[in-house]
Amino acid sequence: MKLNPDCIRGILLTVEDKCDFDTPWEYEKDNFESEFLAEYTHKEILYHIKQADESGLIQNVHYYEGGDDVLICDLTPAGHEFLANIRNDSVWKKVISKASGASLPILLEVAKDAALKHFLS
Incomplete structure (x- = not known):
């Protein structure tokens, strides 16, 4: 899949908006709210979460149900x-x-x- 910088930006904006010290963002394939990610498919979002994680922009990412449910704890300092x-x-x-x-x-x-x-x- 081709890297979409707008999707990366949307993920970072969503994580910043949804997370705090003790509240992670839970991305659920069929049930999530994010004004920043509304135009992207599940596969795009999942791929770009992985890219943001591997690039050190988000932290403590956990995948459940084959990627249908993803827990992201917060942005990293680099994020x-x-x-x-x-x-x-x-x-x-x-x-x-x-x-x-x-x-x-x-x-x-x-x-x-x-x-x-x-x-x-």
């Missing part, structure tokens, strides 16, 4: 940093325009550079 860098829609659009089709590590670097330029200008 918080990336999300802070791309939260602003104009910064995100710049990142996507510069790094369309790039790997996740490249997106992280482009986001950091774009956020620095945006906030220091």
